[in-house]
Amino acid sequence: MAAGGAPPRGSAAAAASLRRRRTSGAGAAGGASGNMLQFYTDDAPGLKISPNVVLVMSIGFIAFVAILHVIGKLYLVPKGSA
Structure with missing residues (x-):
C-alpha cells in the first residue's frame, strides 16, 4: 500500500x-x-520598443563608455608622470 x-x-x-x-x-x-x-x-x-532596438542601444552604450575610458587614459594623464 x-x-x-x-x-x-x-x-x-x-x-x-x-x-x-x-x-x-x-x-x-x-x-x-x-x-x-x-x-x-x-x-x-x-514606450513601445522592439527587442532589437534595446539590444542595439545597450551595445551602443557599452561602446560609448569604453571609448570614454580610452579617451580618459590617453588624454587625461598628467604630463610629468612619464
Missing part, C-alpha cells in the same frame, strides 16, 4: 487523482501567466 493513503500506482483512481491535480494546477498557472502577458500586449501603457 502507498504511503499517505494514496491509491496504488497504475490504478484508475491514481490516474483520476493525477488528472484532477493537473487541471487545478494549470488553472492557477494560467491566471498567473495571464497577469504577466498584459505587459506584452498592444494595450500596455508605456
